[in-house]
Amino acid sequence: MRLLIVExxxxxxxxxxxxxxxxxxxxxxxxxxLQGYAMAEGxxxxxxxxxxxxPRLDGLSLIRSLREQNDATPALILSALAQVDxxxxxxxxxxxxxxxxxxxxxxxxxxxxxxxxxxxxxASEPTTYRVGDLVLDRLAHRVTRGDSEIPLQPRxxxxxxxxxxxxxxVVTRTMLLENxxxxxxxxxxNVIDVHVSRLRSKVDKGFEHPMIHxxxxxxxxxxxxxx
Amino acid sequence: MTRPADIVSPGSGAPxxxxxxxxxxxxxxxxxxFKLTAIYLVIFALFAGFVLGYVAWNAKRLLDDQIRSTxxxxxxxxxxxxxxxxxxxxxxxxxxxxRAPGASLYLVTTPVGERLAGNVEALQPGALDLPGESEIEYxxxxxxxxxxxxxxxxxxxxxxxxxxxxxxxxxxxxxxGVVIRRAAGWSLLLVFVLGCFASWFVAxxxxxxxxxxxxxxxxxxxxxxxxxxxxxxxxxxxxxxxLNLNAMLDxxxxxxxxxxxxxxxxxxxxxxxxxxxxNRAEExxxxxxxxxxxxxxxxxxxxxxxxxxxxxxxxLMIARLETGRINDSMAELDLSEVVSGxxxxxxxxxxxxxxxxxxxxxxxxxVLGNRxxxxxxxxxxxxxxxxxxxxxxxxxxxxxVAAGVVGQQIELSVTDNGPGIPEADRGRVLERFVRLDQxxxxxxxxxxxxxxxxxxRLHGGQIRLEDNAPGLRVVMLLPEAPPKPVETAGEGALPxxxxxxxxxxxxxx
Numbered sequence: 001m002r003l004l005i006v007e008x009x010x011x012x013x014x015x016x017x018x019x020x021x022x023x024x025x026x027x028x029x030x031x032x033x034l035q036g037y038a039m040a041e042g043x044x045x046x047x048x049x050x051x052x053x054x055p056r057l058d059g060l061s062l063i064r065s066l067r068e069q070n071d072a073t074p075a076l077i078l079s080a081l082a083q084v085d086x087x088x089x090x091x092x093x094x095x096x097x098x099x100x101x102x103x104x105x106x107x108x109x110x111x112x113x114x115x116x117x118x119x120x121x122x123a124s125e126p127t128t129y130r131v132g133d134l135v136l137d138r139l140a141h142r143v144t145r146g147d148s149e150i151p152l153q154p155r156x157x158x159x160x161x162x163x164x165x166x167x168x169x170v171v172t173r174t175m176l177l178e179n180x181x182x183x184x185x186x187x188x189x190n191v192i193d194v195h196v197s198r199l200r201s202k203v204d205k206g207f208e209h210p211m212i213h214x215x216x217x218x219x220x221x222x223x224x225x226x227x
Numbered sequence: 228m229t230r231p232a233d234i235v236s237p238g239s240g241a242p243x244x245x246x247x248x249x250x251x252x253x254x255x256x257x258x259x260x261f262k263l264t265a266i267y268l269v270i271f272a273l274f275a276g277f278v279l280g281y282v283a284w285n286a287k288r289l290l291d292d293q294i295r296s297t298x299x300x301x302x303x304x305x306x307x308x309x310x311x312x313x314x315x316x317x318x319x320x321x322x323x324x325x326r327a328p329g330a331s332l333y334l335v336t337t338p339v340g341e342r343l344a345g346n347v348e349a350l351q352p353g354a355l356d357l358p359g360e361s362e363i364e365y366x367x368x369x370x371x372x373x374x375x376x377x378x379x380x381x382x383x384x385x386x387x388x389x390x391x392x393x394x395x396x397x398x399x400x401x402x403x404g405v406v407i408r409r410a411a412g413w414s415l416l417l418v419f420v421l422g423c424f425a426s427w428f429v430a431x432x433x434x435x436x437x438x439x440x441x442x443x444x445x446x447x448x449x450x451x452x453x454x455x456x457x458x459x460x461x462x463x464x465x466x467x468x469x470l471n472l473n474a475m476l477d478x479x480x481x482x483x484x485x486x487x488x489x490x491x492x493x494x495x496x497x498x499x500x501x502x503x504x505x506n507r508a509e510e511x512x513x514x515x516x517x518x519x520x521x522x523x524x525x526x527x528x529x530x531x532x533x534x535x536x537x538x539x540x541x542x543l544m545i546a547r548l549e550t551g552r553i554n555d556s557m558a559e560l561d562l563s564e565v566v567s568g569x570x571x572x573x574x575x576x577x578x579x580x581x582x583x584x585x586x587x588x589x590x591x592x593x594v595l596g597n598r599x600x601x602x603x604x605x606x607x608x609x610x611x612x613x614x615x616x617x618x619x620x621x622x623x624x625x626x627x628v629a630a631g632v633v634g635q636q637i638e639l640s641v642t643d644n645g646p647g648i649p650e651a652d653r654g655r656v657l658e659r660f661v662r663l664d665q666x667x668x669x670x671x672x673x674x675x676x677x678x679x680x681x682x683x684r685l686h687g688g689q690i691r692l693e694d695n696a697p698g699l700r701v702v703m704l705l706p707e708a709p710p711k712p713v714e715t716a717g718e719g720a721l722p723x724x725x726x727x728x729x730x731x732x733x734x735x736x
Contacts, residue, residue, distance in 0.1 A: 104533070182568075183569075184599045195572075
């Protein structure tokens with residue numbers, strides 16, 4: 001994956017470039033908004049990571065300008081502003097995701113990988129997700145593993161659906177809270193863990209190979225370990 | 228009292244004193260009191276002048292009338308004498324009357340103008356040619372011709388062309404006029420002097436009080452926040468102004484001490500985890516033998532840092548709520564969906580804690596608000612109930628989450644059967660960083676309730692802590708969204724299913 005990091009703080013940028021490279025991605029760095037715009041314009045990147053406050057051209061204007069050029073490269077906005085409606089403004093400007101500073105790198109990485117995958121994915125969602133012997137039928141609202149059907153509550157179904165949609169990718173707790181429950185606030189406690197462990201007890205209990213894996217310090221991942 | 232000017236510019240005390248004296252006079256002309264007094268003074272002087280003028284004019288008219296009737300009466304009498312006794316008799320009578328002290332003016336002439344009798348020596352030329360009444364100049368004796376007197380006279384033409392002039396000197400009347408004019412002058416002068424004095428006195432009084440206020444304000448600005456304006460006790464406008472300013476200062480003082488308290492709290496509550504973080508890192512550096520031990524210490528440090536970030540976020544959010552400027556992100560939202568969703572989110576957590584969440588939600592409750600903020604507030608309440616609401620006695624281990632319409636408002640409540648909060652502490656726990664002793668052992672920062680209170684205030688609602696006997700009932704009252712006339716679905720009203728196609732969740736705007 002090719003990434004462009006538009007960040008004016010040299011130290012933070014160097015850290016991000018290094019960390020993304022260690023995670024196996026190609027990361028370039030632009031130090032201000034105009035340079036970022038010039039580099040992103042060709043569409044050579046899979047994902048843009050844009051700081052909101054930048055010299056010469058601020059992050060939101062950068063993304064807005066790209067969108068006006070019909071450039072749909074997924075963009076994630078990093079922001080040190082903690083305003084309540086900050087995220088909404090970022091998304092309205094054409095950003096695809098939003099992460100307030102300070103953030104955990106694992107969170108950023110997971111979100112960027114999901115964004116890049118979304119770009120590569122076909123326009124229409126498949127009606128069935130399949131990971132190993134675990135099958136989720138989105139139309140029939142049925143989950144089967146091998147020959148047995150797994151009965152799930154509606155919310156558990158949506159949780160598994162999101163995990164399977166991003167199979168092979170790390171999905172953080174915040175991403176689950178945002179996408180499965182549509183909440184964008186701090187739930188104070190490990191609510192998501194409890195939900196995942198319930199789901200896990202239904203999906204993985206009694207099977208030799210677990211499907212739902214905990215990624216330490218990051219989140220969860222659905223993955224077929226038999227292959 | 229310390230003069231503020233000394234505080235403002237230390238070391239320049241000496242030139243201050245003359246400046247203070249100097250500034251009084253120029254300032255006097257600028258004061259409202261002076262201007263008002265000057266206006267009153269002018270009006271009063273005009274009025275007094277008018278009254279005196281009227282009196283003088285009336286007095287003159289009265290005297291003139293009197294003179295005229297005296298003259299008329301004398302002429303009639305003399306004409307009668309002439310008719311009875313001829314001109315000789317008239318001349319005799321006039322000779323006699325002319326010599327009497329304080330006599331009127333008399334003159335009898337032949338038809339050609341020769342003087343026959345009378346006490347008038349000289350007349351202004353042509354005076355005798357005008358029959359009837361006129362005001363003329365005359366002299367009684369030939370040696371006073373240079374300084375003629377004034378008189379009202381009447382000329383009567385007798386049969387055979389003789390002319391009779393009778394008049395009264397006007398000296399008396401003119402003297403009265405002088406007296407009245409002098410009196411008027413003196414009164415006006417008196418009015419002016421007294422008025423000036425009064426204006427100076429009033430202005431000085433008012434000025435002094437205002438100067439005192441200015442001085443007090445300056446000491447307060449210089450840092451003496453305890454200073455208050457003096458109240459004279461008369462209840463006048465200045466007193467009312469001072470009372471209001473004092474009330475304002477009290478309010479500012481409260482806010483300031485609140486801020487002070489908050490920053491003290493922040494210092495304390497953030498220093499503790501920061502110290503822990505630092506100690507942990509230091510200890511790991513000192514004692515860790517293996518990479519695994521170092522990794523463990525780093526993990527723990529990151530957790531500690533994450534906690535700190537959460538406290539910061541909560542604090543920033545509360546601060547943002549208190550400035551009350553997020554109207555942009557207000558939209559009509561389905562509160563019932565938020566409440567049910569949150570109850571469901573926390574349900575497994577409750578189960579782990581040995582509690583049960585029971586919901587009583589009226590469907591389709593509409594509120595104008597920020598979905599995330601209301602969700603956060605309610606999440607905090609549910610989280611608190613799960614943490615502290617475990618029954619100690621034999622009450623049912625139930626946390627009740629309810630939402631319904633009460634009057635014009637929407638009531639949202641979270642009720643537990645736990646130990647509750649003593650009444651004395653209920654107001655206090657809404658403040659930042661306040662944690663009751665019983666809860667110190669549990670994780671948390673004491674920000675949940677204050678954040679909820681901030682959210683409710685921002686939405687124009689109220690938050691109440693009630694006794695559930697046993698347990699705590701936290702009630703949030705929110706105004707119901709006004710019924711919308713047309714289906715103007717904002718971003719907040721998009722169906723939840725869009726979450727699939729829009730993972731970023733724009734619909735929660």
